[in-house]
Amino acid sequence: MPLSFQIDFIDSKKNGGKLLVVNGFRFFRNKKRGSRQYWKCSNYYKEKCPAIAIYDETSFNLRLCHQHRHNTSNDIAEKKIKVDPID
Numbered sequence: 001m002p003l004s005f006q007i008d009f010i011d012s013k014k015n016g017g018k019l020l021v022v023n024g025f026r027f028f029r030n031k032k033r034g035s036r037q038y039w040k041c042s043n044y045y046k047e048k049c050p051a052i053a054i055y056d057e058t059s060f061n062l063r064l065c066h067q068h069r070h071n072t073s074n075d076i077a078e079k080k081i082k083v084d085p086i087d
């Protein structure tokens, strides 16, 4: 598990919502409980991908759960907004 993520938010062309992009994987907003946002992999329906991302708005912690069942989709433009130094 990497200590730093490459995170971005992009506009979804489908419904005008936001997509979360983590290390090239896209997630759509699923639900919110308290300060926690739950994001599901954009291939959740197509590939039955179990990967989810949980973002805590108060601690700014992003946690990734479960492994993707597919490779990264590269059909989007990415930009870095934050990269934590490794050393």
Ligand SMILES: [Zn+2]
Residues within 6 Å of the ligand: 025, 041, 042, 043, 044, 049, 050, 051, 067, 068, 069, 070
């Ligand atoms: Zn996935």
